[in-house]
Amino acid sequence: MTTIPDPQSAPLRASVSLHTGRTLGEISPLLFGGFAEHMGRCIYEGIYDPESPLSDERGLRRDVMAALKDLNFRIMRYPGGNFVSGYRWTDGIGPRAERPRRRALAWRSIETNQFGPHEFMEFAEELGTEPMWAVNLGTGTIQEAADLVEYMNLPTGTLYSDLRAKNGRTEPYGIKYWCLGNEMDGPWQIGQMDAHAYAEKALQAAKLMRWMDPNIQTIACGSSATAMPGYPDWDLTVLSHAYNQIDYFSMHHYAANPYPTVSNTEDLARDTDSFLASSLHFDEHADTLAAAIRVAKAKNRSKKDVYLCWDEWNVWYRAKAGDGGWSEAPHILEEEYNLEDALVVATWLNTFLRKADVVKIACIAQIVNVIAPIMTRRDAMFRQTIFYPLALYSRHARGVSLDPLVRSPRHATARYGDVKLLDVSASFDEATGEGATFLVNRSQTQALHVTLGWEDEAPQALTGAWQMSGGDPLAGNSFGDPDAVTAQPLTLPTLDGGRVSLTLPPLSFTTLLSGHVPR
Template identity: 75%
Template sequence: MTVTTRSNTRTATVALNTQRIVSDISPLIFGGFAEHMGRCIYEGIYDPASPLADARGFRPDVMKALKDLNYRIMRYPGGNFVSGYRWMDGIGPREQRPRRRALAWRSIETNQFGADEFMEFARELDTEPMWAVNLGTGSIQEAADLVEYMNLPTGTQFSDLRAKNGNKDPYGVKYWCLGNEMDGPWQIGHLDAVAYADKAVEAAKLMRWMDPSIKTIACGSSNTAMPTFPEWDRVVLERAWEHIDYFSMHYYVGNPNMNSKEAVDTDSYLASSVHFDEHAETIGAAIRLAKAQNRSKKDVGICWDEWNVWYRAVGGDGGWEEAPHILEEVYNLEDALVVAQWLGTFLRKADIVRIACIAQIVNVIAPIMTRADGLFLQTIYYPLMMFSNHAVGNSLDVLVKAPTHETQKFGEVSLLDATASFDPASGKGAAFLVNRSQTEALDVTVLWEDVAPGELTQAWQMAGHEPAAANSFEQPEAVTIHTIDVPKLDGGRVTLTLPPLSFTVLTSQHSPS
């Protein structure tokens, strides 16, 4: 596909060296998040009333779309929901499960989808489950009981209960979140940093006594605008250090004046990765400080387990309905470019960002939108698919020379956001390029400084003239990604044109080591 531009063209260079490495890329950065919120679970991943559903209540069309995103880890069941959730409500015969008010989203929770259904869903997706325990209204004993139910061989109360419910073999859930956003006054059972850290430590101890193999994740600040950021992070890291393996980060971003008559600052929005990088660096510094203060040799990784564009569909009042239609954000081209840059941040910070989960996966601030008779893929689906399926091996330390432009929030920012990966074992490489400019095309030369690839294998591009262009059920492919002609490799370099407002992926093949 050729995109006709309306702009001048400027030049940029991206220098790659397969020996100049940031870190290995943890596959767990390509994760998702499924919360009992709106239509994410019911009418999303579990929809037995749909004519498209199978005998388990899963829809093959939804499952295929999720599988194509190649999620490696899936966080569940919340989110704010988890701080009032009683996990035993969601097990056993469905007709005996209680209906409850879910206070976080003012919804009715039927509990028809729970622990065992989620594990079946995770197995179908071939994704690693990540469970969040309730440290709001929940006790540390309830958290430990859940670990027993999920992970221990039969012979005691809760493992026997799992077997009674049809699953004799342990599930072996490895990753466990110690609560959710406990720094937020909106959170059920909100705690200050010291109280939360102490409760998290005691929960982690008890859970590990049940299963020493698990990995635990402590709550970090809900976002950088919190008045307690980054002090909360410093306190929790220092107090809980020896009992945690990962530290959680959350952040959402938006361009709130996009659909109003107010001044729109799209240039700053398209430079959001400047903030993402700084956020990761701040938490990375807090981690290094806590390690030093604890005189520790262990490391703690960042788990960025809630991230996405979210600013239009605000307000989570479900009106005490089942599966209310809330927070159903419609994404456009500029949102997709921001998501591509966010994934680029995960590569640039691959040494510290080891898990990441986009919130969420279906219907609620999600890349997939459903109705009873079908679905469509939102614009943000495509950068997720590209990075998850092509960013493997090592993240490369990319050198970029490109024109800059002035932004209101971040000052001078490069027009080009570039990241790259290389897998020595397979010889596969990939470059991910975002042209942030709304008006100017970029002629970009990609230069391999050490060993040139044997061939360039594929190229894809997503581009358009209107930042607000979006997909819908009526126009499901208004904004998508297309294959483009693979540019000609000239020795150790290649030149290709990036239209304004574009995301481009270029893959290459080296001789495997």
């Protein structure tokens, strides 16, 4: 049952203090990334749909491309995911009519290979995003991984680079970021390995791939989830063994309500208060792996740094059945998002800013139809609730992450104990003078009256404000009602003596922009 807040009740009070010199780290633009896997309808009937009247001559959905551009993704992981552990990249090149159809075992579907390496790179170039390619370390060999680097990145004059030219692309693509497999500790993974076996294969693959192209950066697999029995031992083992050949270390997590502590989530009670406090888990996950990186660096007597790549994250718990029934583009994992999901996504993005010193890449999984911010049918699309916080952070969080001093009332949660009702992150771009503050009121019933102040140089003006809110945490968007829950512009609050006062409704996410004199 949804509790409707009493509009006559007095709001609780909270405060946020900012100082543009009190920082946490540089905000990497690659925090605002996506993930496109050959899974369900993400690629086929999502990004690529030649049968849709909304597609261009290449088969790319024009409306989807426009929405993806609004999200301003800076990096895009591809082609998996579980899919990649059985993927033969050579299936997706050459004339489309000659490409093989295969069973994709990860999702029990049929892969037509009509969308392959060249089509993805055309998509990425159109989108203006940095590609991040995952290599098959399940059924694949380290030689096949190196051959793919040669095909994509080397000048013509050798077997695979000449084959790329034959297939229509003379100039190298120059892909910089390479994932060394996917979730290799998972029993669901094709070619599952223990930590020692994976660490050695990742080390040797990275070494061979770097010999092929010394300009690439590699990302090793972390444990698939904090609930895995090997976490965090797997992570420390892989980091310690492969440290000198990797640049990033991946981490995955999906938030849920109810939290899936057992296989049958239908028997669990929903707990929205704990769900909205999930960022405490996100923070702890990042802190644990940051500590593992420091230990591995010391054990290797290394001078180099390795950073975290959170290359799968999202809310996911309703549409869990991943059996495609051996069909093309099966309708699987098509999650329907609501207001509380969007608020959790906002707090997750707050975690990325709070951990900006060590988390440098993040990719929401996924981008279209499959646990995604965008849903399509052949003749239409709509933006899910989670679209709006993604867009606001991606557009406005840049420069350095500030360390806000937050004073907030607390409330009790079953999973995390007493938790602040107000979750905050902030950024400041010295070059432009733009500041951004992101605030989530976790309370389901009480408004928060927030005083926001700057301890050093106050902004000259407030330049923008948006808010998502509502009385029903389960409200969402649909084809029939695509704008039921969106981020709406706010009337700018008054800036008075370097301080701003505003009231945050229950169940709300607010973005506030401020303009300073550029330094």
